[in-house]
Amino acid sequence: MKSREVVCVLCPLGCKIRIELDEEGNILSVSGNRCPRGKKYAEDEIKDPKRVVTTSVKVLNGELPLASVKTDGPIPKKYIFELMKILKDVKVKAPVNIGDVVVRNIFKTNVNVVITRSVGEKTSGN
Amino acid sequence: MKNVDVLVIGAGAAGMAAALAAAEQGAKVLLVEREDRAGGILNQCIHNGFGLHYFKRELTGPEYAEIFREKLERSGIDTCVEKFVLEVDVKKREVIVVSKKGIEKIHPKSLILATGARERPFGSLLIPGDRPSGIYTAGVVQRLINIENRLPGKRALILGSGDIGLIMARRLTLEGMEVVGVVERLPYPGGLLRNVVQCLEDFDIPLFLSSTVVEVRGKERLEEVVVASVDEKYNPIPGTERIFKVDTLVLSVGLIPQVELVSDFVEIDRSSKGFAVSNTGQTSVSWIFAAGNSTVIYDLVDYVTYEGEIAGRSAVRYIDGKDVGRARVNVEAGENIGILFPKWFDPLEDLTMYIRVRKPIEKGILIVEGVLERKIENLVPSEMIRIKIPKSRINASEKLKVFIKEE
Numbered sequence: 001m002k003s004r005e006v007v008c009v010l011c012p013l014g015c016k017i018r019i020e021l022d023e024e025g026n027i028l029s030v031s032g033n034r035c036p037r038g039k040k041y042a043e044d045e046i047k048d049p050k051r052v053v054t055t056s057v058k059v060l061n062g063e064l065p066l067a068s069v070k071t072d073g074p075i076p077k078k079y080i081f082e083l084m085k086i087l088k089d090v091k092v093k094a095p096v097n098i099g100d101v102v103v104r105n106i107f108k109t110n111v112n113v114v115i116t117r118s119v120g121e122k123t124s125g126n
Numbered sequence: 127m128k129n130v131d132v133l134v135i136g137a138g139a140a141g142m143a144a145a146l147a148a149a150e151q152g153a154k155v156l157l158v159e160r161e162d163r164a165g166g167i168l169n170q171c172i173h174n175g176f177g178l179h180y181f182k183r184e185l186t187g188p189e190y191a192e193i194f195r196e197k198l199e200r201s202g203i204d205t206c207v208e209k210f211v212l213e214v215d216v217k218k219r220e221v222i223v224v225s226k227k228g229i230e231k232i233h234p235k236s237l238i239l240a241t242g243a244r245e246r247p248f249g250s251l252l253i254p255g256d257r258p259s260g261i262y263t264a265g266v267v268q269r270l271i272n273i274e275n276r277l278p279g280k281r282a283l284i285l286g287s288g289d290i291g292l293i294m295a296r297r298l299t300l301e302g303m304e305v306v307g308v309v310e311r312l313p314y315p316g317g318l319l320r321n322v323v324q325c326l327e328d329f330d331i332p333l334f335l336s337s338t339v340v341e342v343r344g345k346e347r348l349e350e351v352v353v354a355s356v357d358e359k360y361n362p363i364p365g366t367e368r369i370f371k372v373d374t375l376v377l378s379v380g381l382i383p384q385v386e387l388v389s390d391f392v393e394i395d396r397s398s399k400g401f402a403v404s405n406t407g408q409t410s411v412s413w414i415f416a417a418g419n420s421t422v423i424y425d426l427v428d429y430v431t432y433e434g435e436i437a438g439r440s441a442v443r444y445i446d447g448k449d450v451g452r453a454r455v456n457v458e459a460g461e462n463i464g465i466l467f468p469k470w471f472d473p474l475e476d477l478t479m480y481i482r483v484r485k486p487i488e489k490g491i492l493i494v495e496g497v498l499e500r501k502i503e504n505l506v507p508s509e510m511i512r513i514k515i516p517k518s519r520i521n522a523s524e525k526l527k528v529f530i531k532e533e
Contacts, residue, residue: 006323007319007320007322007323008320009320009321009323009324010184010320011175011178011184011320012175012178012318012320012425012426014318014319014320014323016319051324051328052174053300054172054173054174054186055172055300055301056172056272056275058275064273065274065275066272066273066274066275068172068186068188068272070172070174070186077328080300080328081300084300084301098188098189098192116172116186116188116189117169117172117186117188117189117192118192
C-alpha cells in the first residue's frame, strides 16, 4: 500500500488530505478533507490534476485594454499553457459583461472561459 | 460647502460596505475615491478565492467588486471618483477634497476612513547596491499586467512569499516571463499553503526559505540580484551568496495601513500600525470611524466587508446619539499575540476579534480571560484567526486580556 499527501487548493483552509493507494495506484481511501469538495479534489490530484485558470483577454474599443476572465470550472493542469496560448489571440469587443462566454467548451471539458470584469465602450475624446 | 451625514474616504471593499450599511440606516452618504472607479485593489486581483465567507461562493476580485458597485448604483449613494482628500480638519469637522473641478469643503457628521494599505517600498529595506530600474512592488506589477496590459520584464526574482508574491509568481509565469524563484527570509512560507501549491509547485518555481536579497546590481536596468542564506536572527551568512541574472525584482514584503492623513490626531495601534478602533469601528476621535486594511491587514476581503458594514452602521448610530463609544474597555494583547484587533470592546456590538500569533505555534490554548478558552493547532503568523463572541457573554468592566498558552 502506498500513500500520498496533497494540499487542497479549493479554499483558504488548505486541508492536508491523505490518500491511500493500492499497488496498482487505485484509490483505497481519502482522509483529512473537511468538505466533500476536498475528496473530489484529492481524487483528481491522483488521476488528472485540475485547476481553475484566471487571466485576461484583450478588449477592442473598451474603456480598459483588458477584461479579466476565468474558466468557469477546473480544467486539467496539462492544458493551462495551451489555454494561455489560445487566449493570447482572443479579442472581445466592448461592451462586455461578467459571465459573457469568451470560449465555449474549451478542450471539450464542458468548461467555458467567461468574463469576470465588465468593460464598457471607450467614450469619445479618449 | 457640502453637508452630509456620513463621508466615507476610499471606495475599496471596506468603504463600499461602510457606505452601503450607512445608507441602509437612512443616512445621507458621500463616498470619495481617488481612482476612476470604485472597487479598490479588488479590481486588479483577477485571481479567485474571494467571497467564500460572505457570498458562500468563489469569486474573482473584479466580480466581488462589481457586486458592490452595482449595489452602490442602486443605493442612491453619492459616489465621487477621481477625488482626493487633501486634509481633515478635526476642530472644524471639515474635510477638504480636490478633483478636476477644484477644491471643495465637506462637513460630515461622521467620517469613515477606509483608506486601505500601501505596499512596503524597496527604499525601506535598505538593500545595498545600485538603484536601477526593474524593481517593483508586487501590487504595481499586478496593476501593470492585469489592468494596463504591460509586462514588467523578461526574467524575474520575487522577494517575499506572502500571498501576493506567490500569486504574482504564477501570473508572471502564465504571461510568459521566467520566474527564477521566490526568496523568503523566514524558515516557512509567508502565504497560504494552497498558494505555495497552486502558484509555485504547479509551475516548478523554487522557494528559497531562510534567504534574502543582499545586493542589487545594474547600470540602468536591473542585471543581477545577490541572494544569501540567513541565520536565525536574519543576518546573511557570508559565503552563501549566489547570483541571479534577472531584469526584474518583485517585492512582496508587507503592507502598511495608510493612516498619514489623520495620524496627528487619531490614535494609531502600535502592533498593527493602523487606526486603533473599537469593535464598532470607532477611532479615538468619537466622530471618526475606520475599517478595512487601514486598521489592520486582513487575510480575507470577506472580513473587510463585515467590518466595513459594522463601521457604516455604527457611524449612523453615533450620529443618532445612541451611546457609541461611551462605555468601551481595552482589549489587551498578552503572551504570543502578534496582532490583535480591535483595540477596544464596546458592549453595543458583539466582539469579533482578529488575531495573528507572534511566532508559529503547534499546539496551544487561546484564552480571552474570563470569557473563552479555545484549543488551537498549527498556527503561523501569516494566518489570521477570527473569533466571534456574543456581547452577552462578555462582562467586562475593566479590560479584556487575550493570550495564548503554549502546550
